Amino acid sequence: MAKLILSMDGLVLKEIPLTKERTTIGRKPHNDIQIDNLAVSGEHAVIVTILNDSFLEDLGSTNGTVVNGNPIKKHFLQNNDVIELGKYKLKFVGEAAPAAGAEKADFEKTMVLRPSAMRAAAEQARAMAAAGGGQGAASAQRAAAAQAAGAGAAAAGVADKDAKAPAAAPAAAPAAPPRPAQPLGAIQLLSGANAGKELELTKPLTTLGKPGVQVAVLTRRPQGYFITHVEGANRPVVNGQQIGAAPTALKDHDVIELAGVKMEFFLKG
Amino acid sequence: MDLTQALEIASATDPGMVRSHNEDSVAADPANGLVVLADGMGGYNAGEVASGMATTVIVTEMQQALSRARPYDLDPKTSQPVAARLVREQVLKANTSIYQAAQSQPQYAGMGTTLVVCLFYDNRVLVAHLGDSRLYRLRDGSFTQVTRDHSLLQEQIDSGLITAEQAKHAQHKNLVTRALGIDPSVDPEMREYPTRPGDIYLLCSDGLNDMVEDEDIGMAVETLGANLPLAAQQLVQMANDNGGRDNVSVILVRVLREYPAARGMMARMFAWLK
Numbered sequence: 454m455a456k457l458i459l460s461m462d463g464l465v466l467k468e469i470p471l472t473k474e475r476t477t478i479g480r481k482p483h484n485d486i487q488i489d490n491l492a493v494s495g496e497h498a499v500i501v502t503i504l505n506d507s508f509l510e511d512l513g514s515t516n517g518t519v520v521n522g523n524p525i526k527k528h529f530l531q532n533n534d535v536i537e538l539g540k541y542k543l544k545f546v547g548e549a550a551p552a553a554g555a556e557k558a559d560f561e562k563t564m565v566l567r568p569s570a571m572r573a574a575a576e577q578a579r580a581m582a583a584a585g586g587g588q589g590a591a592s593a594q595r596a597a598a599a600q601a602a603g604a605g606a607a608a609a610g611v612a613d614k615d616a617k618a619p620a621a622a623p624a625a626a627p628a629a630p631p632r633p634a635q636p637l638g639a640i641q642l643l644s645g646a647n648a649g650k651e652l653e654l655t656k657p658l659t660t661l662g663k664p665g666v667q668v669a670v671l672t673r674r675p676q677g678y679f680i681t682h683v684e685g686a687n688r689p690v691v692n693g694q695q696i697g698a699a700p701t702a703l704k705d706h707d708v709i710e711l712a713g714v715k716m717e718f719f720l721k722g
Numbered sequence: 723m724d725l726t727q728a729l730e731i732a733s734a735t736d737p738g739m740v741r742s743h744n745e746d747s748v749a750a751d752p753a754n755g756l757v758v759l760a761d762g763m764g765g766y767n768a769g770e771v772a773s774g775m776a777t778t779v780i781v782t783e784m785q786q787a788l789s790r791a792r793p794y795d796l797d798p799k800t801s802q803p804v805a806a807r808l809v810r811e812q813v814l815k816a817n818t819s820i821y822q823a824a825q826s827q828p829q830y831a832g833m834g835t836t837l838v839v840c841l842f843y844d845n846r847v848l849v850a851h852l853g854d855s856r857l858y859r860l861r862d863g864s865f866t867q868v869t870r871d872h873s874l875l876q877e878q879i880d881s882g883l884i885t886a887e888q889a890k891h892a893q894h895k896n897l898v899t900r901a902l903g904i905d906p907s908v909d910p911e912m913r914e915y916p917t918r919p920g921d922i923y924l925l926c927s928d929g930l931n932d933m934v935e936d937e938d939i940g941m942a943v944e945t946l947g948a949n950l951p952l953a954a955q956q957l958v959q960m961a962n963d964n965g966g967r968d969n970v971s972v973i974l975v976r977v978l979r980e981y982p983a984a985r986g987m988m989a990r991m992f993a994w995l996k
Contacts, residue, residue, distance in 0.1 A: 658941055670945060670952075672956065681952060
């Protein structure tokens with residue numbers, strides 16, 4: 454979760470997590486972040502947080518809002534942006550900052566993006582691009598897209614899966630995380646015409662046997678290698694024992710008999 | 723016409739490694755050649771309710787509809803088979819049921835579901851889908867995605883904003899642009915494809931294709947095609963071995979032989995005797 458760090462003259466006063474969709478900043482006590490200083494207007498600015506993105510908007514304050522030294526009306530907050538309100542400084546620490554120890558957003562949950570929200574987003578993007586405000590159209594677009602998602606959520610057009618992704622899981626990782634280091638397995642044929650031949654089990658699945666007669670599959674999993682019966686009247690025999698219907702874990706030097714051929718499973722160092 | 727001899731169907735569904743409950747739902751009616759897969763969305767148990775309603779309503783209503791009309795009958799108005807109209811009607815019924823439940827009961831507010839429906843008839847498959855659940859087909863060793871996701875990501879790929887490779891690393895995989903039960907009306911995408919004996923069709927929720935590369939899914943379906951229940955279990959296991967961050971559901975359908983519609987009187991009699 455993103456947060457703001459309020460400081461004055463380099464002295465950290467407090468940390469404010471951005472938990473609400475709208476976080477108001479101003480001098481009056483009803484604001485979420487109250488800064489009791491005459492340079493700060495009663496209702497000075499607001500931060501709108503949608504999913505992972507936060508937008509700062511000046512509410513027509515007397516002395517204005519300055520981000521990183523530039524006066525702004527609307528601003529898409531980036532990590533480490535510094536908002537200045539009179540003598541006070543608010544540092545924005547975004548989601549991605551590792552120091553924040555922030556919980557990753559749940560990107561696994563499926564949400565519906567409604568066309569109406571999309572249209573609103575497009576209009577927003579145009580408005581923001583037109584406003585300029587020292588902000589590129591590209592970031593406005595991005596901001597609007599994120600707002601579309603949020604607007605959809607707010608309009609209850611979005612239904613989310615309530616279970617959370619683990620904080621440790623990379624939010625948008627490619628499909629398959631790297632397989633943990635595990636020894637490579639191989640099969641050496643002990644009988645039959647190809648006796649002595651070796652087959653490395655590099656693929657997640659390797660089928661063995663004769664289609665239509667007897668087939669088994671060797672699966673490579675994080676826990677190791679497993680053998681499973683696929684087809685045929687007889688199941689494969691491992692160390693003299695016929696295996697069951699469930700996958701059977703293979704150990705180093707197990708001997709497999711399949712379709713009349715004996716073979717040894719072993720792990721390469 | 724009973725399709726149990728022409729199609730072999732296997733399915734598996736699993737909550738995955740992270741989530742506490744399963745919001746996916748699968749259903750099959752082998753005699754009518756109908757399979758339905760739905761991936762629900764919504765807080766508490768609303769996702770399960772939405773996907774469960776979708777599969778139940780579509781299967782039971784379709785049974786009713788197919789008892790009155792045969793899918794290959796020609797519509798007098800359009801001279802097209804009535805199958806598409808029948809499927810669309812049942813999908814709309816499911817949409818209305820879910821939408822009304824969501825409107826009338828606060829705990830279900832905002833629930834919805836993705837959907838893939840396949841109706842096999844007359845050597846063809848009719849596919850209706852909404853959202854990011856998918857249909858794949860394995861034919862002659864080539865494994866291809868049949869449906870196109872209704873998602874923001876897919877729209878961005880289509881408009882050339884991002885490449886398929888960039889899409890794998892995108893952050894908004896989860897935003898779907900069409901779903902069942904969200905609005906009073908819905909427009910399912912409907913397509914029809916000829917089938918061939920030996921084809922294997924895979925319906926899956928995004929819990930599979932987000933976790934496992936298409937290449938590996940195809941390999942599992944091809945190598946284990948001889949044993950469909952095992953292939954279904956293997957696909958679920960692969961998703962879970964890779965992290966299993968979402969519910970994962972699969973339905974596999976193998977076309978065992980031709981199943982042409984018995985149109986003539988004699989053909990119908992023959993089919994009945996078989």
